[in-house]
Amino acid sequence: MTSPDLSWRSLARRQWPLALILLAFLLIEVTGFSSAEPELWWQVPGSLVMIALAVLAPRRPFDAALAASATLLASSVLLKWLQVAPTPQFFVSGAVLTETAAAMAIIAFVVRQATPRRAVIGTVVVVEGMAVAEVLRSNYDLVHYGYRGSFDQYYFGGTLMLVLSVGTGLYFRARDRERSKSVELQVTEAQHAERMALARELHDVVAHYVTAIVVHSQAGQVNPQAAMQVLPVITHSGNEALTAMRRLVGTLRGSEPAGSSGANTTSDLADDVRGLAEESGQPVRLSFDLAEQVPPELGRSVLRLVQESLTNARKHGTDVSAVDVSLSTRDGNVHVLVQDNGNGQQHAPVGGSGGYGLVGMRERVELLGGTFHAGRRQPRGWEVRASLPIA
Structure with missing residues (x-):
């Protein structure tokens, strides 16, 4: 169910709303930076990479989940080394608003498109990346205001976001399955209708002329004197049968619809x-x-x-x-x-x-x-x- 062959144009038509939403979250982040805190710009590269991974996730959702976890780890290590407390942190978590939204989108895509085993692994990997961010990153409120919110708020928020992400993926996965079954049913019905149309044409047209050939040839055998009279009829019927067969072959090759092969119409x-x-x-x-x-x-x-x-x-x-x-x-x-x-x-x-x-x-x-x-x-x-x- 992965889509590595999804064209870039199709991806753009499908993903531009998500890209705009994530960029809006990023804008909210950077507008909150004060001139006295230039070190906060170090959190932007990680957010940009997470946005890119979320937008590209429909092509390879499982790979996007692995890359998102690695991005969270790398960004957390960088911010820890620079002693930067990122903001705004979502539900008192280490990940910021943009990273959290992008991670939710990636989980939804991997649950929707990947195999069940990969969906579970991909979801766990992204959750582990978010957990790493919580452990390694400094808390903004604790650094600047000397207090930290309750962990209950963090666990409640994280659980809520995880349920929303997985639930969204499962919903669209079920919709995709229903749509696929509907398309398969329509294709099967169309193939059956085409076979019936071909069967009718074969019976009505080709069998008609073949029957004429057999009947006239039998008449010639019964009455040898009439043989010369029926030979032209047999020849004509044979030619018409060949013409009808060529038209039916053309129908099978898609050059004309079934049922349009008419003799002398x-x-x-x-x-x-x-x-x-x-x-x-x-x-x-x-x-x-x-x-x-x-x-x-x-x-x-x-x-x-x-x-x-x-x-x-x-x-x-x-x-x-x-x-x-x-x-x-x-x-x-x-x-x-x-x-x-x-x-x-x-x-x-x-x-x-x-x-x-x-x-x-x-x-x-x-x-x-x-x-x-x-x-x-x-x-x-x-x-x-x-x-x-x-x-």
């Missing part, structure tokens, strides 16, 4: 459906009543429904002498009706049946907010009904 839905009917080689009867303009994306979905319905009629129906395809627009919806007069399945379908055709059609319609129905007709045949909102 134009801006005219009626012309596209006529093309499908001609390619299918089935006795299709068409009926159009498209009084309203159908958007291209919606038209592509309607085309897929018709395409899959024709494929199912070819694969599953026997003795089909007519397939009626009706498209109409009314009440702000596109209504799709495909009916055949077959006897129902009397043999195993070409290539077997995975049972995904109707599932894919239903998913496609429901994703667009429409209604779908498929079932047997009376006295014979099969029908598919769908209604899709135009807006």
Whole structure:
């Protein structure tokens, strides 16, 4: 959970409020210096280093905790050697206001981002640095006024600041965990939706043409005299299947979204459906009543429904002498009706049946907010009904 690759620009956007607050604390310190006490400026370098470590802590919080403890030790040794009593000391502690605030920020970052083991070690190390400052540094009130505040105040203040720091880190750690789970869930859902879209395209487009190839090749085997007639159809279907596969590969590579790979789609839905009917080689009867303009994306979905319905009629129906395809627009919806007069399945379908055709059609319609129905007709045949909102 450390962020060594956090860019400097991102770090600046994230940390500038903390930097301003700590610099304001430092300003409070230096404005309290009197001209008679120039030795107090020796406490400023330690405060500046602590500010820098707190601002940079999100990049390497554990390292910042170690460096903060070392800084407190070095500054305490320097002030002890120079006999300087720093001020303002926080809750009668050895550390001054800026150092205490910076240490709190560093503890919060290490608890938020580091592993549990490192979070504990980093927190203990910073607390030890604060304790060293209390032991080594001279007390300002004792040096200048001859008295020192109660240790109870120091322990109360230190405990309060530690609880606030650790609690803040734990709170943001929980928030980060929830956000990470939410992002993972969104990614998983997006991947699932993309897989379903690819599965529908693979079934509706590629399987459609492969089925045509198998059906026509079987017809050529049964009737050798018709072989020369079906070869062009097989060639055309093979080319369309290859084109669809290339588009799906492009989708997997991210060049176009899933579901946009359409074979021979134009801006005219009626012309596209006529093309499908001609390619299918089935006795299709068409009926159009498209009084309203159908958007291209919606038209592509309607085309897929018709395409899959024709494929199912070819694969599953026997003795089909007519397939009626009706498209109409009314009440702000596109209504799709495909009916055949077959006897129902009397043999195993070409290539077997995975049972995904109707599932894919239903998913496609429901994703667009429409209604779908498929079932047997009376006295014979099969029908598919769908209604899709135009807006």
